[in-house]
Amino acid sequence: MLFRQVYDHIITRMERGEWNAHDKLPSIRCLALELRVNRLTVLKAYQLLKQNGKAYVKEKSGYYVCPEAGSQVADGHDEPLTAVSSAMQLNSKLSDIHKITASYQFSQAVIDPNLLPNLFLSEYVKKVFDIYPKLMGTYSTPQGDEELREFLCQYLKRHFRIHLQPSEVLITTGSQQAIDLVGRIFIRPLDAILVEQPTYSAALDIFRAQGARLIPVAISPEGYDLDAVEMLMKQQRPRFFYMNPTFHNPTGYTLPTNQRKQLVELAERYRCVLIEDDAFYDIYFDERPPQPLFTYDTEGWVVYLRSFSKYVAPGLRICAVFGRKPVIDPLIAAKALADNGTPLVTQKIFLHYFQSERMQQHLEKLRIALQIRRDIMEGELAAAPIDWRWTSPKGGLNIWLQLPDTVPAAALFHESLRQSISFVPGHICDPLHDMQSWIRLCYSLVNEEQLHVGVQRLADIAQRIQKR
Numbered sequence: 001m002l003f004r005q006v007y008d009h010i011i012t013r014m015e016r017g018e019w020n021a022h023d024k025l026p027s028i029r030c031l032a033l034e035l036r037v038n039r040l041t042v043l044k045a046y047q048l049l050k051q052n053g054k055a056y057v058k059e060k061s062g063y064y065v066c067p068e069a070g071s072q073v074a075d076g077h078d079e080p081l082t083a084v085s086s087a088m089q090l091n092s093k094l095s096d097i098h099k100i101t102a103s104y105q106f107s108q109a110v111i112d113p114n115l116l117p118n119l120f121l122s123e124y125v126k127k128v129f130d131i132y133p134k135l136m137g138t139y140s141t142p143q144g145d146e147e148l149r150e151f152l153c154q155y156l157k158r159h160f161r162i163h164l165q166p167s168e169v170l171i172t173t174g175s176q177q178a179i180d181l182v183g184r185i186f187i188r189p190l191d192a193i194l195v196e197q198p199t200y201s202a203a204l205d206i207f208r209a210q211g212a213r214l215i216p217v218a219i220s221p222e223g224y225d226l227d228a229v230e231m232l233m234k235q236q237r238p239r240f241f242y243m244n245p246t247f248h249n250p251t252g253y254t255l256p257t258n259q260r261k262q263l264v265e266l267a268e269r270y271r272c273v274l275i276e277d278d279a280f281y282d283i284y285f286d287e288r289p290p291q292p293l294f295t296y297d298t299e300g301w302v303v304y305l306r307s308f309s310k311y312v313a314p315g316l317r318i319c320a321v322f323g324r325k326p327v328i329d330p331l332i333a334a335k336a337l338a339d340n341g342t343p344l345v346t347q348k349i350f351l352h353y354f355q356s357e358r359m360q361q362h363l364e365k366l367r368i369a370l371q372i373r374r375d376i377m378e379g380e381l382a383a384a385p386i387d388w389r390w391t392s393p394k395g396g397l398n399i400w401l402q403l404p405d406t407v408p409a410a411a412l413f414h415e416s417l418r419q420s421i422s423f424v425p426g427h428i429c430d431p432l433h434d435m436q437s438w439i440r441l442c443y444s445l446v447n448e449e450q451l452h453v454g455v456q457r458l459a460d461i462a463q464r465i466q467k468r
């Protein structure tokens with residue numbers, strides 16, 4: 001599949017405007033040298049570009065960029081269906097799907113704002129301005145507010161008995177930024193990295209844009225096949241393994257404790273950094289999830305990304321990156337280049353809210369509300385006369401649904417959209433663009449009534465497609 005990675009790499013460079021319409025692409029020999037791959041691999045990538053209408057050939061001259069090749073990304077003004085078909089054609093681009101307005105929004109993995117503590121937060125905003133009257137006139141350090149970093153260290157100690165110094169914490173603007181910074185400091189073009197299949201698709205977009213070679217690791221309700229992971233670490237020497245082991249997006253699966261310990265051992269043995277993205281840790285339904293992999297790390301091979309964006313206050317965009325100095329220091333340097341620090345005002349508001357008792361009360365209520373929504377979605381899916389399957393998520397925001405062969409995801413997607421229902425087609429979450437028979441349905445954004453009606457309508461559409 002290496003040629004597919006080279007293909008993605010070229011597309012990314014076209015999208016960045018490095019090669020425009022009718023520009024000559026580098027010769028096969030030059031690109032093979034630049035990317036440190038075989039010439040045949042580049043040739044196959046060029047042939048695929050030609051086949052997909054992205055490049056054309058001039059006899060005895062080489063490959064050239066097709067005029068429409070770089071214009072596939074939908075801009076915000078496209079008709080919904082145009083944006084959808086672009087999103088379907090593109091390798092990924094979750095953001096294109098999120099641009100589509102729909103009455104039954106099952107595509108965006110965010111929490112209904114009505115379930116978040118808006119009024120209470122606005123009280124905190126006032127309070128914080130009273131405590132720090134010069135807040136708006138002050139920069140944060142690139143690493144983040146010291147008071148917040150100290151508090152987060154105490155939080156880790158209290159919950160997981162991890163002892164960390166504030167110097168080993170970086171505050172970023174959401175985990176999206178943390179993923180981007182990780183990619184920037186670790187990836188050189190065509191470096192191998194391990195990613196779950198499927199995974200959080202925006203992370204795939206980031207790593208692709210940074211030129212990584214994505215090596216898939218299958219994830220199932222039981223976790224990973226650790227023998228396969230070990231083999232990949234041994235053979236591919238990946239720079240890191242990006243993982244979302246707790247209430248995984250999109251599947252909702254959670255890695256069991258024994259695998260967590262073993263993975264950290266593998267990371268140490270093969271010197272492969274584990275990027276543990278833990279955006280949903282607190283959103284559990286029946287029982288608390290196993291401890292983060294980070295708690296088993298004694299040698300500094302795990303970087304722990306803990307976003308509080310999803311369930312505290314998405315508008316504040318706060319994520320903490322925990323890791324040992326050799327990794328945190330370059331990340332701070334990259335953060336300084338990116339934006340010189342997350343706004344101090346959002347960090348302080350988050351700190352004071354996070355310290356309050358109301359935060360825990362909010363979480364308890366939120367878990368119940370989300371569990372009810374999950375149950376409604378599952379109830380409606382189960383009631384439909386369609387042989388779709390899923391593993392019930394024990395936390396998180398999504399159901400990962402396998403469609404029967406009689407209901408192709410692409411047809412379901414297009415038909416659903418006409419009826420104002422959106423979801424994420426599975427191939428978008430797959431580093432290899434397969435998983436065509438899976439879709440991700442998010443149950444946390446729409447209200448209970450909409451959930452009933454939306455899933456019933458989705459089932460009706462699926463039934464009609466099935467009968468064709």
Ligand SMILES: Cc1ncc(COP(=O)(O)O)c(C=O)c1O
Pocket residue numbers: 109173174175176177200244249277279307308309310317318319
């Ligand atoms: C696994 C995962 N990581 C990171 C993010 C980005 O979250 P944030 O809002 O913190 O940038 C998301 C958002 O859906 C996610 O699902």
